[in-house]
Every structure is written in structure tokens, then in C-alpha cells.
Amino acid sequence: MVRERADGREFPFEWADFERLRQLSYSHSGIVVPDSKFQMFYTRLVKRLRALGLSSFGEYVEYLETHREAEFSHFINALTTNLTSFFREPHHFDFLRDTVIPQALENRVPRLRVWSAGCSTGEEPWSIAMTLAEHALPKGLRFEVLATDIDSNVLAQARAGIYPLNRLEGLDLETRRRWFQKGRGANADKARIKPELRQFVGFRQLNLIQPFRHTEPLDVIFCRNVVIYFDRPTKETLISRYADSLKPDGYLIMGHSESLHGISTRFRLIGRTVYQKQGG
Ligand SMILES: C[S@@+](CC[C@H](N)C(=O)[O-])C[C@H]1O[C@@H](n2cnc3c(N)ncnc32)[C@H](O)[C@@H]1O
Known part of the structure; x- marks a missing residue:
């Protein structure tokens, strides 16, 4: 008792x-x-x-x-707080489609590399992969998405890519049909990400306050609704590491209530919580 x-x-x-x-x-x-x-x-x-x-x-x-x-x-x-959703803050995915992809095509980038840092249960990296698979691949632009989080439980869910159907409610029918497989029998209330999307996303446990290295520079980093829990020195160090990890004109995308104002001079604001690295 x-x-x-x-x-x-x-x-x-x-x-x-x-x-x-x-x-x-x-x-x-x-x-x-x-x-x-x-x-x-x-x-x-x-x-x-x-x-x-x-x-x-x-x-x-x-x-x-x-x-x-x-x-x-x-x-x-x-x-940790793991709140997230598919295509959360949709303007960031429009930015990928309308700016990042056309620029990459113009600059003949062979492969776009995007990192979802603090990916939680995976809705963010899967949304990035859906956007790129729909709008980059048909134009011959290949891509890869790296998804990381400190929390091993959410990372396991992200990797499994299985979601209760109510998590898909905000998605249009076409997106649901194209990228999700509905479960059967005992799993009738769930859907899983289709195998053809899985090849593009890699998952890894990573603590953002420890030093990290990427094998090649990145085109875009999504770090949304993560640094909100960090104090100024932690933010400054992390944002500087992000700048080091990006290509010279790479982009850093933050959450709706986050700002780099007074935190870093290595980025300039170019859209709604969209930052571009400056000065190489
Ligand atoms: C609110 S979720 C954001 C999910 C997604 N980026 C979004 O905006 O929808 C914050 C995530 O940051 C992760 N996180 C917190 N501290 C972290 C750290 N030091 N290193 C890596 N991930 C961390 C949490 O585990 C959590 O999954």
C-alpha cells in the first residue's frame, strides 16, 4: 500500500x-x-x-x-517537454520549398543536408523529408535528413515512425495517402511512415550541450523550440557551433518564440525566425 x-x-x-x-x-x-x-x-x-x-x-x-x-x-x-506536430509552423516548410530548393538547384548542390536538432517524436524530420521528397527529388536534387534528440524514448518513437491517427488530423488527405500506411487489426488506430521515406532520415541520440561534429557541412538546421530551455551562455555556445556546422550561406530555423537577438552576430534574420549565416 x-x-x-x-x-x-x-x-x-x-x-x-x-x-x-x-x-x-x-x-x-x-x-x-x-x-x-x-x-x-x-x-x-x-x-x-x-x-x-x-x-x-x-x-x-x-x-x-x-x-x-x-x-x-x-x-x-x-x-523534457516533447510537444511537437507534423508541419508545425508551416511557413518553415514553405521556406524549404520556395527558397532552399530553388537556390540549391541554381547552385547545382549535389545533395541537400538538413538537420533536425531536438527532433522529439519525429514529426519535424518526417515533415522535412516529405517536403524534400515532394519538391526536390522530382527535380533531381537528392537530400538527407539527420534527426537527433537527447531523449532516447522520443528518439525510439521517431525512428519507429508510428503515430496514432489523431496526430495526422491536421494533414491533408493527399499527404496522408502518400506518406502513411494505415495499420490493420489491433493497429487500426495507427499509421506508419511508408518505407520509401525512411531511407532519407537517419536518427541519432545527441546532447546539444556537448561538442558535435558533422562529416560534411549542412545546408539547413532546424532547431525549433529547444533553446527556449537554455540559458544565455549555453545558447551562445550552441549557436556558434551551429554556425561552424553550416555551409557559408546556410540557414538556421528557430521556433516561433525564439530569437538570436543579442546571442549571435554570425546570423542575420531573413524571414519569420529564419536566419542565414553571414560572413562565411
Ligand atoms: C518541445 S520539443 C521540440 C520538437 C520539435 N523541434 C518542434 O519544434 O516541434 C524539444 C526537444 O528538445 C530536446 N532537448 C532538450 N534538451 C536537449 C539537449 N540538451 N540536447 C538535445 N535535445 C534536447 C527534448 O528532448 C525535446 O524532444
């Missing part, structure tokens, strides 16, 4: 526990946790205490510090 305490909590959770845990979140993932997330921390992490058979948050902190390899991914998975 689970016993509740006077404050309604199954385990004591003090401000000092919260401080220690959010410090670990920051040092490991760059995610800054505001005071307002106190209850959310408790609710999400209490499941880990139960799963591990621990009896206090103090024990959990100790466990986390002594089992970094094994426990940190659970810890981060419990804390």
Missing part, C-alpha cells in the same frame, strides 16, 4: 532536493528548470523512485550520481 504524507506526497520532497536535481539537469543537458517546475519535478521523478525501490529523493540524487550512465537518460526523459 502506498502511504501518503500530510502534504499529500508519497515521499518527502524538499527545496534542497529540487535544487540539487535541477542543478544536475542544467549540468547534464543545459535545461534550466524554473522554480515553478517544483511540483512537475516531483510528479515525474517519483515514478523513478518507485521503479528503483528508493525511499527518498536524497537516495535518488545519490543513485543518479553513482549510476550516471544508466540513470541519466531516465532522468532527462522524465524532465
